[in-house]
Amino acid sequence: MHLNSIEGQLSIIRNKLSNKIVGIAxxxxxxxxxxxxxxRTGIGKLIVVDHDKVEKSNLTRxxxxxxxxxxLKVEALEENIRRINPDIEYIGIPRKLIPxxxxxxxxxxxxxxxxxxxxxxxxxxxxxxxxxxxxxxxxAASGTTGYGNLHRISTKQLGNLYICYDPEAKSCEEDIxxxxxxxxxxxxxxxxxxxxxxxxEI
Amino acid sequence: MITVNNKDIEWIEGETVEKLLKRLKYxxxxxxxxxxxxxxxxxxxxxxxxxxxAEIDIIPIISGG
Numbered sequence: 406m407h408l409n410s411i412e413g414q415l416s417i418i419r420n421k422l423s424n425k426i427v428g429i430a431x432x433x434x435x436x437x438x439x440x441x442x443x444x445r446t447g448i449g450k451l452i453v454v455d456h457d458k459v460e461k462s463n464l465t466r467x468x469x470x471x472x473x474x475x476x477l478k479v480e481a482l483e484e485n486i487r488r489i490n491p492d493i494e495y496i497g498i499p500r501k502l503i504p505x506x507x508x509x510x511x512x513x514x515x516x517x518x519x520x521x522x523x524x525x526x527x528x529x530x531x532x533x534x535x536x537x538x539x540x541x542x543x544x545a546a547s548g549t550t551g552y553g554n555l556h557r558i559s560t561k562q563l564g565n566l567y568i569c570y571d572p573e574a575k576s577c578e579e580d581i582x583x584x585x586x587x588x589x590x591x592x593x594x595x596x597x598x599x600x601x602x603x604x605x606e607i
Numbered sequence: 608m609i610t611v612n613n614k615d616i617e618w619i620e621g622e623t624v625e626k627l628l629k630r631l632k633y634x635x636x637x638x639x640x641x642x643x644x645x646x647x648x649x650x651x652x653x654x655x656x657x658x659x660x661a662e663i664d665i666i667p668i669i670s671g672g
Contacts (some may be wrong), residue, residue, distance in 0.1 A: 431672060434671075434672055436672075452639045493667055521672055522670060522671065522672045523670055524637045524668050524669055524670040526636050526670045527637070527668045527670075527672070528637040528638075528639065528649060529649070531639060531668070532646075532648050532649065535646055536648065545668070547666060547667065547669045548669045548670060548672040549669075549672055550669075550671050551670040557617055561664070561666055563639065563641045563646060563664055563666070564641075564644070564646065566639070566646070566670075568639070568666055569656070570666055571669075572667075573669075574669055575669070576669050576670040576671060577670045577671035577672075578670060580671075582671060587671075588670075
């Protein structure tokens with residue numbers, strides 16, 4: 406076999422990732438785009454929690470299509486994912502995360518991705534994961550608005566918490582959400598997840 | 608003296624996380640705060656007192672996703 410070739414390296418990576426589970430809280434701009442990147446890279450199983458339905462306004466940045474308007478996001482995302490890899494294990498949970506038990510869907514995942522919208526919900530989710538699943542790596546994003554200024558974005562690591570962070574970004578109530586920028590943060594989260602998952606096996 | 612995000616600032620005896628955030632003019636309602644390696648949950652901001660020489664990381668969590 407050509408294990409030393411680039412193709413060989415990719416197949417080793419895909420093989421490792423095929424045994425891994427990623428949990429994603431939220432299937433909006435961050436979650437839908439991160440999920441697609443993970444599926445294309447070869448992740449074995451995804452657990453996605455979101456209670457919203459696809460709206461027309463979501464199409465400016467979320468990985469959905471016109472004919473999916475009105476569908477549950479976790480179902481629309483499954484359709485799109487299966488068009489890339491029909492064999493992936495996928496669990497879509499169409500429920501709101503309830504404070505006090507936000508960690509419940511993620512007990513068996515290898516990495517958690519925070520892909521929520523509202524700042525307070527994001528923070529509460531991060532805290533609950535850190536408190537109740539202390540050994541679980543969690544990746545979050547803070548500062549997804551605007552465009553350009555990519556040099557400001559970096560990964561801040563606080564123990565098991567990794568935050569893709571733009572310190573000068575405004576909140577989504579004060580600034581625009583742009584497809585290129587939101588997808589960049591989503592892919593930043595997905596890339597960190599892959600880095601963590603592959604570093605676990607040396 | 609304490610350090611916040613690698614910058615030295617004055618230590619004030621008895622200051623809580625809540626008061627420090629106010630002093631540093633954090634405008635976002637929610638932040639992740641870590642003091643000497645330990646993450647402080649939001650509900651403890653008003654009761655957690657910052658020790659001298661503390662190393663603190665503050666990351667605001669901003670809406671949007």
